[in-house]
Amino acid sequence: MTSRVQRVAILGATGSVGSQALQVIDRYPDRFQLLGLVCGRRPAPRPAEVIIAAGEPDFDVRLEALVTDPRCDIVLVAIPGAVSLKPTLAALTAGKTVAIASKEVLVMAGRAVIAAVKRPDQLRPVDSEHSALWQCLWGESPASVSRLLLTASGGPFWSRPELELEQVTVAEALKHPRWSMGPKVTVDSATLMNKGLELIEAHHLFQVSLARIDVVIHPQSVVHSLVEFVDGSLKAQLGNPDMRLPIGLALAYPERLPGVVEPTRLDSLESLEFQALDSERFPAVELCREAADRARGYPAVLNASNEEAVAAFLDGRIGFPGILAAVESALAAWPGGGEDLAAVLAADTFARNHFRERLVKVST
Numbered sequence: 576m577t578s579r580v581q582r583v584a585i586l587g588a589t590g591s592v593g594s595q596a597l598q599v600i601d602r603y604p605d606r607f608q609l610l611g612l613v614c615g616r617r618p619a620p621r622p623a624e625v626i627i628a629a630g631e632p633d634f635d636v637r638l639e640a641l642v643t644d645p646r647c648d649i650v651l652v653a654i655p656g657a658v659s660l661k662p663t664l665a666a667l668t669a670g671k672t673v674a675i676a677s678k679e680v681l682v683m684a685g686r687a688v689i690a691a692v693k694r695p696d697q698l699r700p701v702d703s704e705h706s707a708l709w710q711c712l713w714g715e716s717p718a719s720v721s722r723l724l725l726t727a728s729g730g731p732f733w734s735r736p737e738l739e740l741e742q743v744t745v746a747e748a749l750k751h752p753r754w755s756m757g758p759k760v761t762v763d764s765a766t767l768m769n770k771g772l773e774l775i776e777a778h779h780l781f782q783v784s785l786a787r788i789d790v791v792i793h794p795q796s797v798v799h800s801l802v803e804f805v806d807g808s809l810k811a812q813l814g815n816p817d818m819r820l821p822i823g824l825a826l827a828y829p830e831r832l833p834g835v836v837e838p839t840r841l842d843s844l845e846s847l848e849f850q851a852l853d854s855e856r857f858p859a860v861e862l863c864r865e866a867a868d869r870a871r872g873y874p875a876v877l878n879a880s881n882e883e884a885v886a887a888f889l890d891g892r893i894g895f896p897g898i899l900a901a902v903e904s905a906l907a908a909w910p911g912g913g914e915d916l917a918a919v920l921a922a923d924t925f926a927r928n929h930f931r932e933r934l935v936k937v938s939t
Contacts, residue, residue, distance in 0.1 A: 580608045583826065584641050586662060587653030588612035589620060591756055592676045592701060592818060596651050597621065599823045603832055611641045613654065635661070642666035649826060651701070652677045655759055656882055657875075657923050660684055664916070667691040667698065674825035676701035678772045679882075682863075683875040684919045685779030698780070699825040704773055705780060706821035707799035707812035712781065715804070723783055724801040724809075725773050726793040727852070730764040733792060736856075743895035745888065762885045766898055767852075771863025775874055778867060785868055790860050792850040797839070814839050859899060862906075872912035872922030879926035880905035887934065905929045 583600060587593045593612075597620065600607040611625030619626045625644075627637045642650045642662045650666040651674045652659050659677040664684075666673050668691050675681070675698060681688055692698050700706050704725050712720070731750045732740065748765040749758060756764070763769035770790045778785050791801075801811040814820055815836070823835040854861050866873040884901035887893045893901070905926045912918045 580604075580606060581648040581826070582608050582610040582646055583649045583651060584611040584613070584625070584644070584647050585609070585651045585653065586613040586638070586642070586659065587615070587651075587655070587677070589614050589617040590653055590655070592653040592822065593651070594620065595818050596653070596822050596826075599819055599826060599832070599835065602835075603823075603827075606832070607649075607826060610644070610647050613638060613641070615654075638662050639665045642671060643669040647671055649674060651822075651826070652680065653701070655679070655757065657683060657879060657920075660688075660916075660919075663688060664691055667693070670697075672697055672699065674699045674701050674822070676822075678702070678769070678776055679878050681776040681779045682772050682878045683923065684916060685775065685874070686870075686914055687916055687919065689779050689782075696828060699828055700776075700780060701818075701821050701825045702773060702776070703816070703818065703821050704800045705776060706824055708777060708781060708802060710812045710824070711800070711802040711810040715802070715810075717782070719804050719806075720783065720802060721787065721805045722803040723777055723781065723788045724803060725770055725777065725788065725790045726796070726798050726800050726849075727767060727770045727790055728764065728796045729792045729794055729850075730767060732765060733857075734794065740856075740896050741894060745891065748888070748895060758889055759882070759885050762888060762898070763881070765895075766859050767857040768859040768863070768881055768898070768902075770852075771860040772878070774860060775863055775867045785864050790852045792852060793848065794850075795845050795847055797844055797847060798849075859902075862899070862902065866906060869911075870914065872914075872918055873906060873909060875919045875922035876905050876909045876926040877902055879923040880930050883927050883930040887930075892934065901930055901933065904933055 585593050609623050612619050612623045613627045615629045642665050649672045652663050653676040659680050663680045700709050748762050774788050777788050796816045798811045798813050801809050817836045820836045823832040866877040880902045884898040
């Protein structure tokens, strides 16, 4: 049992994960106390000792001060995009527990992030899929693990094979069938890029080879992921789609918070379907696997070009198929680089510049 109240800093307090994390913290005041909030365009949702808004002149300095503050116990990283990398590394280096919800951190610089981890429970996954894998692996020997299986809802277009993806509108891409998420993550779900990014995350988080991580389509989003063992058995984590459960687990580990979500009633579940991934129609997962296998900055290029392309799609500057086309173009143009932080950031900058230059050429 935790002997004292844990003080939490939330990076990305106005997003979906940040908002639900505040609900968990408020519900368990004997366990958690809010120390600081980092917000984007929207104002802070509530008072806190430290509030930092994006765009402040000293934003980076104040952000690092917050995540390394001696009063801070847990840093919840839920800022989308590459901006979350530096504060994550600073928090880990300072010995803070990091609950990680931002995919980009491990995708861009997984090796550097894992190298900064000082103890086994210091880096805790918040994504529902990685939380599920984490739970399934508790108490298991690494040698007994055969494969990790990430489940995917399939997004809004999986069940519509007749739909021409060239005709997809922004409104259609933002209609996720199961989860309520921010626009960037929702579009990534529509391309299935989110599953490719999650594959890279799982590779680093659990130190399992890329070849032993697969994606399976599960439209009901009740089974959040599975682990296959060498004896042929499968272990799965099930639950109604509710991000408060993985958030609560990441904050309270190794304990479980009583009543953090309603129990899943088996008699109310739909039939559970599982389908193979159609990599030809949705090639993003294999694109991510290849980038991660090449390393040398390719994952950072993939991540940055996808961020730029999704933003352009949401703004109406490119069509839906243009997202993956832009990522493929950036990967083809990247000559390869190093693995340290400076090299990763250089790859990130290269990809963004490449996308913008390519967009100008296409539009002129």
